[in-house]
Amino acid sequence: MLFHTWTFFVFLFVVVPGFLLLRKTRLWIPWLLLASYVFYGWWNPYYLILVAYSTALDFILVALMDHCPRDRPAIPLRERVAHPRFDDTVLKVAFIVSAVGTLGFLGMAVAGLPTLRPTMAVLTLIFGLMAVGAFFASRAVWLGVSIVNNLAILLFFKYAQFLVENGNALLARLHVHATLPDPASLMPFGAAYVLPVGISFFTFQSMSYSIDFYRGRVHRERDFIRFAAFVSFFPQLMAGPIERASHLLPQFYEFPKITSRDVTDGLSLFLVGLFKKLALANYLSYYVERVYDNPKAYGAPALILGTVAFAWQIFFDFSGYTDMARGIAKLMGFNLMLNFNNPYLATGLGEFWSRWHISLSTWFRDYLYIPLGGNKEGTFKMYRNLFITFFVSGIWHGANWTFVIWGLLHAFGVMVTRELEHSAFYRDRVPRLLKQLGVFAFVCFAWIFFRAGSMADALLIIQRIFTAGWTDPQMPLLMLAIIAVIWLYQMAYESTLRPVLQTGYVRVGLGVLMILYMFLCSSGGGAFIYFQF
Amino acid sequence: MNPPQKSPVTDTPFVNEMRLNARQWRLVAGIVVVLLGFTPWVWKKVERFDTGPDYRIPYSLSKDYWLYERRLQELPATNAVLIGDSVIWGEYVLPDGTLSHFLNQEAGRPDVFVNAGVNGLFPLALEGLVEHYGGALHHRKIILNCNLLWLSSPKADLSTQKEERFNHSRLVPQFTPRIPCYRADASERLSALMERNLPVLSWVNHLQNTAFNQRSIPDWTLEQGTGEPPAHPNAYKNPLAQINLQVPTAPAQDSERGPASARHKPWATTGEGTTRFEWVPLDASLQWAAFQRLAQLLRARGNTVLVIVGPFNEHMMAPENRTTYRLLRDGVAAWLKDNQIAYVVPEPLPSPLYADASHPLTEGYRELAQRLRKESAFTNWLSTP
Numbered sequence: 001m002l003f004h005t006w007t008f009f010v011f012l013f014v015v016v017p018g019f020l021l022l023r024k025t026r027l028w029i030p031w032l033l034l035a036s037y038v039f040y041g042w043w044n045p046y047y048l049i050l051v052a053y054s055t056a057l058d059f060i061l062v063a064l065m066d067h068c069p070r071d072r073p074a075i076p077l078r079e080r081v082a083h084p085r086f087d088d089t090v091l092k093v094a095f096i097v098s099a100v101g102t103l104g105f106l107g108m109a110v111a112g113l114p115t116l117r118p119t120m121a122v123l124t125l126i127f128g129l130m131a132v133g134a135f136f137a138s139r140a141v142w143l144g145v146s147i148v149n150n151l152a153i154l155l156f157f158k159y160a161q162f163l164v165e166n167g168n169a170l171l172a173r174l175h176v177h178a179t180l181p182d183p184a185s186l187m188p189f190g191a192a193y194v195l196p197v198g199i200s201f202f203t204f205q206s207m208s209y210s211i212d213f214y215r216g217r218v219h220r221e222r223d224f225i226r227f228a229a230f231v232s233f234f235p236q237l238m239a240g241p242i243e244r245a246s247h248l249l250p251q252f253y254e255f256p257k258i259t260s261r262d263v264t265d266g267l268s269l270f271l272v273g274l275f276k277k278l279a280l281a282n283y284l285s286y287y288v289e290r291v292y293d294n295p296k297a298y299g300a301p302a303l304i305l306g307t308v309a310f311a312w313q314i315f316f317d318f319s320g321y322t323d324m325a326r327g328i329a330k331l332m333g334f335n336l337m338l339n340f341n342n343p344y345l346a347t348g349l350g351e352f353w354s355r356w357h358i359s360l361s362t363w364f365r366d367y368l369y370i371p372l373g374g375n376k377e378g379t380f381k382m383y384r385n386l387f388i389t390f391f392v393s394g395i396w397h398g399a400n401w402t403f404v405i406w407g408l409l410h411a412f413g414v415m416v417t418r419e420l421e422h423s424a425f426y427r428d429r430v431p432r433l434l435k436q437l438g439v440f441a442f443v444c445f446a447w448i449f450f451r452a453g454s455m456a457d458a459l460l461i462i463q464r465i466f467t468a469g470w471t472d473p474q475m476p477l478l479m480l481a482i483i484a485v486i487w488l489y490q491m492a493y494e495s496t497l498r499p500v501l502q503t504g505y506v507r508v509g510l511g512v513l514m515i516l517y518m519f520l521c522s523s524g525g526g527a528f529i530y531f532q533f
Numbered sequence: 534m535n536p537p538q539k540s541p542v543t544d545t546p547f548v549n550e551m552r553l554n555a556r557q558w559r560l561v562a563g564i565v566v567v568l569l570g571f572t573p574w575v576w577k578k579v580e581r582f583d584t585g586p587d588y589r590i591p592y593s594l595s596k597d598y599w600l601y602e603r604r605l606q607e608l609p610a611t612n613a614v615l616i617g618d619s620v621i622w623g624e625y626v627l628p629d630g631t632l633s634h635f636l637n638q639e640a641g642r643p644d645v646f647v648n649a650g651v652n653g654l655f656p657l658a659l660e661g662l663v664e665h666y667g668g669a670l671h672h673r674k675i676i677l678n679c680n681l682l683w684l685s686s687p688k689a690d691l692s693t694q695k696e697e698r699f700n701h702s703r704l705v706p707q708f709t710p711r712i713p714c715y716r717a718d719a720s721e722r723l724s725a726l727m728e729r730n731l732p733v734l735s736w737v738n739h740l741q742n743t744a745f746n747q748r749s750i751p752d753w754t755l756e757q758g759t760g761e762p763p764a765h766p767n768a769y770k771n772p773l774a775q776i777n778l779q780v781p782t783a784p785a786q787d788s789e790r791g792p793a794s795a796r797h798k799p800w801a802t803t804g805e806g807t808t809r810f811e812w813v814p815l816d817a818s819l820q821w822a823a824f825q826r827l828a829q830l831l832r833a834r835g836n837t838v839l840v841i842v843g844p845f846n847e848h849m850m851a852p853e854n855r856t857t858y859r860l861l862r863d864g865v866a867a868w869l870k871d872n873q874i875a876y877v878v879p880e881p882l883p884s885p886l887y888a889d890a891s892h893p894l895t896e897g898y899r900e901l902a903q904r905l906r907k908e909s910a911f912t913n914w915l916s917t918p
Contacts, residue, residue: 002720005719005720005723006719006720006723006724006726006727007718007719007720007723008720009723010719010723260555261554261555263555264552264553264554264555264557264558265547265552267553267558268547268551268552268553268558269547271551272549272551279751283751286751286752286755287755290755290762294762297761297762298762338546338548340548341548342548342549474764474765474768474769475768476751476754476755476765476767476768476769477754477768477769478750478751478754478772479751479754489549490549493548493549493550498550501549501550502550504557507550507551507552507553507557508553508557508560508561508564510551511551511553511557511558511561512561512564512565512568514551515561515565516565516568516569519569519733519734519737520737520740520749520750521749521750521751
């Protein structure tokens with residue numbers, strides 16, 4: 001279900017009144033959970049199993065982690081094996097269940113229905129690890145199980161095809177007469193192998209809860225329905241923002257106080273998001289598709305403008321989704337984090353990443369970059385950590401080498417701009433606008449890899465930008481005008497002109513213009529780009 | 534560990550300050566409602582719409598339902614209106630070769646009968662058109678054509694289970710009664726419902742039809758021409774300059790229609806042989822059910838309705854196929870009689886007067902008009918006050 005469809009409006013007109021009607025009961029959380037599952041299941045009801053499984057496992061793992069004292073010293077392996085006694089009944093039961101489960105799943109993996117064997121093998125591994133966790137009463141093992149489980153889901157659904165293709169290519173190059181199995185053949189009961197929408201978002205959100213609990217940053221949630229509602233909260237389930245348990249989960253403790261300001265703020269955010277998606281992103285997408293689907297046919301200006309159009313398309317598309325998500329949540333009294341903050345006005349690549357997809361970049365910062373050592377261990381290790389983080393970030397966006405290159409280019413860009421900032425000349429003498437244009441140009445260059453269908457296409461586009469003739473790009477003037485106006489608006493917002501934009505007349509005028517434009521000029525529907533991630 | 538606390542977060546950070554308060558929202562809503570509510574009304578006053586005798590909605594504007602509604606609203610109350618599909622509209626003929634033209638000729642006045650047919654408008658869509666855009670059809674004399682072509686196969690009847698794409702899908706019932714071959718998603722169906730109920734959306738569609746080649750303004754700027762890579766002739770044009778406040782008229786020279794066109798010739802000369810139709814029984818037909826509802830709706834609005842059944846081209850039918858057809862035709866007549874709706878079942882026209890299974894040629898319309906004038910049901914209907 002997409003936010004900008006009539007179906008969603010009907011859905012919302014059922015969900016919000018129901019939510020308000022149930023405010024004095026304990027049923028508002030189950031209602032939100034039900035709504036979220038309907039919202040997700042509308043796309044593919046079978047993959048609800050995946051959301052529910054990921055939720056349930058992390059809930060259980062954290063509950064078990066809670067039974068392992070944080071400050072207890074680790075028990076040596078030999079001693080633990082020599083004295084297999086459980087002080088905690090829950091852990092004892094968990095061990096028995098996990099051990100029995102492991103054996104059961106192992107049996108089914110070996111001799112069960114052939115279509116179920118791969119799934120059973122994975123469950124054997126997960127339950128086996130859980131048995132180990134229970135046996136050693138180890139928080140670290142529980143955390144490991146959570147991470148392995150979430151990454152395994154991601155790995156299988158998102159990266160298996162990529163890994164198999166590359167693995168098979170490698171085997172062929174090494175003259176090994178073997179092939180890796182097609183991931184589709186591993187699906188239980190022959191179910192279709194398709195990428196579950198928003199898988200990278202809900203797995204990361206669920207996983208952050210386990211990690212934060214392990215680090216003592218969040219409390220254990222004892223109510224499963226509340227936790228499930230947090231993981232699957234429908235406004236941000238499909239494409240974020242990736243919320244932290246410490247921020248969103250407490251908002252589920254009591255019915256939110258909804259003020260008229262929440263409603264007007266929610267509607268404002270939704271309007272802006274809808275405008276970005278319907279009026280801007282969809283319009284730009286047609287030009288981008290035209291150029292990127294047939295790059296050989298276009299000269300340098302069209303390829304450059306197509307890339308610039310893509311930069312704005314993906315911004316409008318993703319930030320539009322986020323605005324709508326935040327607006328819908330706000331209508332119900334929930335606050336979701338800011339995810340975009342005029343990224344194309346950044347003066348450095350580091351700043352760009354503090355403005356673009358903020359929930360993801362802070363996720364990687366907190367759960368990868370800092371655990372790797374961050375910038376505390378010297379320049380070399382800092383850049384090593386940076387490259388690792390951006391490599392993973394690239395892969396997170398998609399199973400393709402183009403995404404890896406995109407991530408590494410950004411790591412390189414961050415490194416260069418950070419070094420440039422050390423120079424007083426760059427810091428103080430280079431005009432802000434020039435820095436902004438430089439960053440924008442670099443980001444656009446990196447977007448070529450992000451948007452191109454393949455590495456060959458990306459390289460072809462870059463080659464043609466520098467070698468093809470300067471033919472008429474035929475980019476509609478209306479499109480160029482829209483991009484220019486919005487860029488200027490953003491610049492004005494971050495300048496001394498901001499108070500003018502904050503006046504009631506300007507806001508009302510813009511609100512009217514946006515609504516009228518959408519009525520008159522919408523370019524139809526289309527899914528959000530980030531759903532594929 | 535302490536018990537969990539409620540989140541301290543109480544505010545949502547905003548970027549770019551498009552943050553309206555309640556008063557501003559009321560203002561925005563007021564301005565938008567006034568602008569969107571009045572624009573279609575004002576548009577009717579300022580947009581030139583030349584009609585005149587024998588006017589029919591141009592083929593290119595067949596899906597401009599807002600214009601259709603406007604056309605009906607602007608008709609004098611004394612006009613008798615002919616509604617139906619391309620048989621009424623005149624698929625192979627020029628405006629002066631249609632049934633309404635010849636009926637006017639028979640009546641001796643150019644403005645008694647009005648052609649309000651629309652191309653491809655099968656009963657399920659016609660029902661939607663009359664229900665949502667035909668509010669002006671009340672307390673009038675109406676000739677309703679019943680073209681049994683729409684029952685000539687499960688596909689034409691839209692009762693097949695296989696997905697079909699068809700014209701005027703935004704007019705058909707979106708949820709009930711269910712059309713099995715119509716597989717639009719819920720959002721598209723809801724969008725069609727909204728378009729019917731919000732005049733401004735139909736007006737936007739009108740604007741797109743009349744000024745932007747049936748596209749939205751952004752899509753129009755991207756319109757593709759010819760060449761490799763294709764040229765985009767509208768890329769640098771000013772969209773507002775396209776709006777000339779005049780409803781386009783049909784081209785003066787229509788190479789597709791009229792006696793001089795290559796299509797305007799008897800069906801038998803096209804090499805088409807006899808056909809065996811898979812007639813759908815009346816009690817199973819979606820189109821017939823829609824036709825029944827439509828006839829009742831028109832009557833409920835105080836109209837005096839005359840139904841013309843056919844005349845279908847029986848010469849085109851395989852002989853063994855005619856019996857079923859005639860049973861069907863007689864069933865239609867029986868239902869009309871039972872419901873006290875005036876009707877005429879003209880005898881089939883001579884074979885050379887048909888262009889295909891259901892469309893007469895110019896001379897066919899002339900003959901049909903002459904025959905109708907002689908039918909007592911027609912003259913009684915016409916003389917009804």
